[in-house]
């Protein structure tokens with residue numbers, strides 16, 4: 001029974017997505033010029049045939065905890081609603097001046113939460129009016145496939161066998177729009193891609209590698 005369930009779990013997402021071929025997992029590794037892992041990088045794949053496997057909207061969380069935003073980088077699809085719960089013991093005044101979506105949540109306290117919907121692709125840089133050291137990013141993507149690298153600089157995407165564009169965005173990446181991309185064709189089996197990127201030393205969040 002367990003085996004059946006596991007198989008269904010693998011097959012059903014393909015059926016619901018209506019994809020011609022649900023291929024396999026692409027493992028992406030992002031490293032800097034010195035070969036160190038780059039966490040908090042958003043990896044996207046835009047197949048030439050389009051598709052919307054991960055859909056639009058959905059609910060996501062950007063918390064405030066220990067005078068930090070958690071996570072440092074949050075990738076969401078266009079139309080997503082992001083909750084901003086205050087899980088701290090102090091008040092925060094969260095805002096963004098980014099043209100993609102300017103907003104502010106005037107001072108709100110522990111246990112309280114604010115929410116906002118993000119309808120345009122791009123980058124929203126977050127800050128707090130009270131705590132200058134607080135910094136984070138919401139990356140709103142319109143590509144149907146995306147994932148964010150972990151502490152080891154790795155991300156996995158389940159992709160259809162299709163040609164398209166594979167891209168990496170990271171706030172400290174030293175390139176136009178902090179992004180690099182390449183043409184990539186996903187085959188029927190598992191695949192691996194590595195990006196070696198240059199990073200700027202600026203704007204590093206406290207306590208993190210980047």
Ligand SMILES: [Cu+2]
Nearest residue numbers: 092128130131
């Ligand atoms: Cu704050």
